[in-house]
Structures are given as C-alpha cells and as structure tokens.
Amino acid sequence: MNVHTPPADIAAAPAVRIAVAAKTWPPVAGRPAHTVLRAVNLDIAPRSFVVVSGPSGCGKSTLLNIVAGLDRDYNGSIAFGAADARLSFIFQSPRLLPWKTVQENIEIVLPDGDRRRANIPELLSRVGLSGAQSAFPERLSLGMQRRVAIARGFVVEPDILLMDEPFVSLDDPTADALRTLVLELWHRHPTTVLFVTHDRREAVRLATRIIRLGGPDATAGDTGDNAGGRRSSVVADHNVTLSLDERCSAEHLLAEQVRVFGA
Amino acid sequence: MSRAADLASDRRPANQGLQRLSWALASLATLVLIWTVASTVAQSRHLPGPGTVFGLVVYEAQTGALWISLAATLLRVAAAFTAAMLIGSAIGLAMGRNPTADKFFDAWLILFLNLPALVIIALSYVWLGPYETTAILAVAINKIPNVAVQMREGARNLSRDLDEMAAVYKLGWLKTLQHVTLPQLAPFFAASARSGLALVWKIVLVVEALGGHATGVGHKIYVAFQSFDVGMILAYALAFIVVIQIVEHTLLQPLQARLNRWKR
Numbered sequence: 001m002n003v004h005t006p007p008a009d010i011a012a013a014p015a016v017r018i019a020v021a022a023k024t025w026p027p028v029a030g031r032p033a034h035t036v037l038r039a040v041n042l043d044i045a046p047r048s049f050v051v052v053s054g055p056s057g058c059g060k061s062t063l064l065n066i067v068a069g070l071d072r073d074y075n076g077s078i079a080f081g082a083a084d085a086r087l088s089f090i091f092q093s094p095r096l097l098p099w100k101t102v103q104e105n106i107e108i109v110l111p112d113g114d115r116r117r118a119n120i121p122e123l124l125s126r127v128g129l130s131g132a133q134s135a136f137p138e139r140l141s142l143g144m145q146r147r148v149a150i151a152r153g154f155v156v157e158p159d160i161l162l163m164d165e166p167f168v169s170l171d172d173p174t175a176d177a178l179r180t181l182v183l184e185l186w187h188r189h190p191t192t193v194l195f196v197t198h199d200r201r202e203a204v205r206l207a208t209r210i211i212r213l214g215g216p217d218a219t220a221g222d223t224g225d226n227a228g229g230r231r232s233s234v235v236a237d238h239n240v241t242l243s244l245d246e247r248c249s250a251e252h253l254l255a256e257q258v259r260v261f262g263a
Numbered sequence: 264m265s266r267a268a269d270l271a272s273d274r275r276p277a278n279q280g281l282q283r284l285s286w287a288l289a290s291l292a293t294l295v296l297i298w299t300v301a302s303t304v305a306q307s308r309h310l311p312g313p314g315t316v317f318g319l320v321v322y323e324a325q326t327g328a329l330w331i332s333l334a335a336t337l338l339r340v341a342a343a344f345t346a347a348m349l350i351g352s353a354i355g356l357a358m359g360r361n362p363t364a365d366k367f368f369d370a371w372l373i374l375f376l377n378l379p380a381l382v383i384i385a386l387s388y389v390w391l392g393p394y395e396t397t398a399i400l401a402v403a404i405n406k407i408p409n410v411a412v413q414m415r416e417g418a419r420n421l422s423r424d425l426d427e428m429a430a431v432y433k434l435g436w437l438k439t440l441q442h443v444t445l446p447q448l449a450p451f452f453a454a455s456a457r458s459g460l461a462l463v464w465k466i467v468l469v470v471e472a473l474g475g476h477a478t479g480v481g482h483k484i485y486v487a488f489q490s491f492d493v494g495m496i497l498a499y500a501l502a503f504i505v506v507i508q509i510v511e512h513t514l515l516q517p518l519q520a521r522l523n524r525w526k527r
C-alpha cells in the first residue's frame with residue numbers, strides 16, 4: 001500500500017521558500033534608512049516546527065510579517081508549496097474582536113462553508129475554554145485570551161501557522177501550559193510552524209529546527225548607509241530532535257540549549 | 264467552568280436603576296416645589312405656576328394642536344438628525360482615513376464649528392428661501408461639524424492590529440467592514456447621536472420661529488412669545504422635553520448600551 005506516498009521530489013518540496021534579498025526601513029524623523037534583513041534564504045520543510053530566534057530588533061517579527069503578506073515592501077520573494085496555502089497568525093497580543101464572544105471570534109475566521117464542519121465545542125474543550133464560549137474577551141484573563149487566539153489559529157487547519165512571541169507577559173506556569181497545549185495541538189494537526197521568540201529555553205522546548213538571526217553590530221565600525229542598522233541574516237541553523245518527554249525535562253532542555261546557543 | 268459562566272452573564276443589580284429613578288423624581292419634585300413657591304410669591308401672569316402650565320398642556324392636547332405641532336417638529340428633527348449623521352459621518356471618516364483630506368479640510372471644519380447657529384440659519388433663508396428643505400438643511404449644517412469631529416476621532420483610532428488580523432485570515436472586505444471596522448466606530452457614532460439629538464431639537468425650534476414656518480413647536484412658542492404668553496411657552500417646552508426624553512431612553516440609550524455591552 002504505497003499509494004499515498006508522494007513522489008520524492010514533491011515530498012522534498014518546501015512548504016515555504018523564503019528568499020528575502022533585503023528589507024529596508026525608510027528614513028523616519030531624522031533617522032536614516034536602514035536595512036534590517038539581508039540575504040535571508042530559507043526552505044521550510046512541511047510539518048516542521050521552525051523557531052526563529054535572535055536578539056530584539058534583529059528583524060524576526062519583520063520576517064514573519066513578510067511571510068504573512070502583511071509587509072510587501074521588501075526585495076525578494078516568498079513562495080508557498082501549495083498555491084492556495086492557508087495561513088494563520090497567532091500574534092504577540094491576542095488581537096481578538098472585543099465585541100464578539102469567544103465562539104464568534106473563532107468562527108469568524110472560518111470560510112462560510114466550513115463553519116458547520118468545524119467542531120468548535122471540541123476545540124474549545126481541548127484548549128481549556130469549555131463554558132467560556134459566550135464570554136466576551138475583555139472579561140477573560142490574558143492567558144485565557146491567548147487560548148482563544150490559539151484556538152482561532154488552529155481552527156482553519158492552516159498549511160502555515162505563524163506565531164510571534166505568543167507567550168510573552170504571561171507568568172511561567174501559564175506560559176508553559178500554553179507551550180504544552182501548542183505542542184499537543186501541533187501533534188494532532190500537523191502543520192508547518194514558523195515561531196518567533198527571543199527566549200532560548202522556549203526555542204529548544206518547541207522547535208524541530210532553530211534558526212538564529214543576527215548580524216554585524218552597529219557599534220562594530222559599521223558605516224555608510226547602514227549605520228544604526230543590524231542587517232540580520234541567518235547566523236546558525238540547527239535541527240532539534242528531542243522527544244516529547246525530553247522536552248519536559250529541564251536537564252535535556254538545558255543541554256540542548258547549550259548545544260544550539262552556546263554556553 | 265462556573266467561573267467562565269459567571270463571566271458570560273454578569274448582570275447589574277436591578278435596584279440600581281430604581282435608585283437612580285427615585286433620585287431623579289426627588290430632584291424634579293424639588294424643582295416643581297420651588298417653581299410653585301416662586302409663582303405664588305410673584306403673583307405675576309409672567310410666571311404661571313405648575314398647575315396652570317399643566318392645564319395648558321392638557322388643553323392643547325385636547326384640541327389636538329399639541330400633537331400636530333409635536334409631529335411637525337419631530338419630523339424636522341428626524342430629517343435633520345438623519346442628514347447630519349449621514350453627511351457628518353461620511354466627512355469624518357474621509358478625514359480620519361485620508362491625511363491629505365484631513366490637513367486640507369481641517370480649517371473648514373474649525374470654521375463651521377465656530378459659525379454661530381444664528382448666522383447659518385439667517386444665511387440659509389436668505390440664499391435658499393423659506394422652504395421646508397431650508398429648515399432641515401440649516402439645522403443639519405449646524406450639527407454636521409460635531410458629528411464629523413467625533414467620527415474622525417473614531418476613524419483615526421481604528422486598530423491596525425485588527426486590520427492585520429482580518430487580512431491574514433482573509434476575511435474579505437465585507438466581513439472586515441461589518442465585524443471589524445464598523446464595531447470600532449459604533450461607540451463614536453452612538454456618542455455623537457446622543458449629543459446630536461440634544462443639539463438638533465433646540466436648533467429646530469429656533470429655525471421654526473425665525474424661518475416663519477406655520478407649524479411646529481417653535482412656531483407655537485414664537486406666537487406665544489409675541490403676546491408674552493409665558494404659560495403657553497412653558498407648556499410647549501415641557502411637552503417637547505418629555506418627548507425627547509422618551510426618544511432618548513427608549514431608542515438611543517438602549518442602542519448605546521447594546522453597542523457597548525462587550526466592555527468590561
């Protein structure tokens with residue numbers, strides 16, 4: 001029964017091919033134009049969980065916005081494996097519609113035909129929101145709002161799931177519960193994930209592959225049109241092969257963190 | 264589970280409304296009392312007591328004159344209010360979304376905001392003649408700048424975050440307008456509608472009096488003023504205040520409460 005195995009060349013085709021030659025911010029209020037990303041070329045394998053990490057201001061979020069199609073002012077191209085790839089974006093803030101209930105916030109992103117098919121009550125119970133479906137988001141805690149945003153990200157069964165530091169400003173236990181939740185959902189609905197964070201422990205906890213962005217520091221004698229800019233590109237690229245159990249063990253995580261990021 | 268269910272309902276205690284009502288009644292009763300004492304002391308036909316004025320309201324209602332006048336004025340209020348809300352919203356949104364239009368028309372807006380109502384009314388009648396549309400236009404022009412300013416504020420504060428969310432999830436322009444953009448503008452619309460009603464009905468009365476219209480509460484008050492019939496002036500004023508309060512409490516306040524029900 002080999003029928004379902006796709007030909008090797010298709011299986012190897014990336015879910016996303018990122019080829020950003022340059023992303024330059026225009027001059028603002030006396031600050032000169034500066035290039036934030038340069039020559040970022042990445043092939044993202046289907047169903048991989050890719051974490052993009054790097055110091056703040058290195059252009060991680062900018063890269064994610066480019067992939068999402070929110071930022072079209074760059075040189076280069078983004079190509080998806082599927083012509084009509086479905087995207088989800090779990091943002092740094094939940095970005096829920098405050099005038100819609102939890103259930104409506106999730107339903108609204110579904111194309112009209114899919115609304116009946118999607119099992120929203122089951123999804124809500126899996127993210128721990130049973131009973132809150134008719135609550136308005138502003139009456140929920142930030143952790144609960146983040147759960148709604150995660151449910152919304154998964155409900156469309158995306159081909160590409162983008163996440164931009166979705167667990168910042170949560171206390172550790174809450175953030176870690178959500179990390180476990182995302183891993184569980186990802187195992188249940190395998191999809192290609194691009195996840196941005198500057199938290200190294202979070203990176204090794206989640207990723208199957210970690211890409212580090214970075215570049216020449218502005219202070220290191222940088223002159224000319226790029227003074228003040230970082231000009232980030234890929235400085236390291238590691239695969240992470242921890243099992244689910246190992247991802248819950250502090251020991252393994254620390255060892256992996258040292259391997260990927262150095263001591 | 265139960266916590267989430269509690270959060271979903273959340274009702275205000277019912278006696279809070281009752282308490283507010285009793286305060287309002289007590290304060291109105293005090294006002295009527297002061298009025299009675301003042302008119303008894305003054306003993307002047309220029310300050311009739313509450314009983315006399317109430318009798319006049321009943322009398323005018325029985326002859327039917329009250330209802331005809333109220334209806335004529337309410338129609339003008341409705342027409343001018345609708346026109347002002349529509350045109351003012353369109354101008355406000357255009358200015359809030361387009362920085363060039365905003366810079367250019369800002370000076371015009373300030374000019375119209377500061378143009379006295381009397382000037383707008385006088386010029387409207389001089390240029391357009393004593394017609395019904397003149398009355399409605401004159402009132403609407405008085406209100407349009409206020410609506411425009413409030414809606415511009417709303418349009419300026421539209422959330423880019425939510426726009427991006429709508430774009431990534433491919434909601435399409437219609438769903439985005441209906442579920443993302445308009446709900447953000449609704450509180451500004453409701454606020455300008457409430458302040459608008461209060462402004463519009465007062466100006467409609469002035470227009471009815473100055474424009475020489477043969478119908479309406481403003482006309483009745485103008486006629487009464489010519490014979491210094493204070494009782495009749497107060498009778499019509501009170502009747503109209505009651506009508507506007509009914510509109511406010513049965514239409515505008517519930518609308519605003521519904522639009523804001525999601526707020527913490």
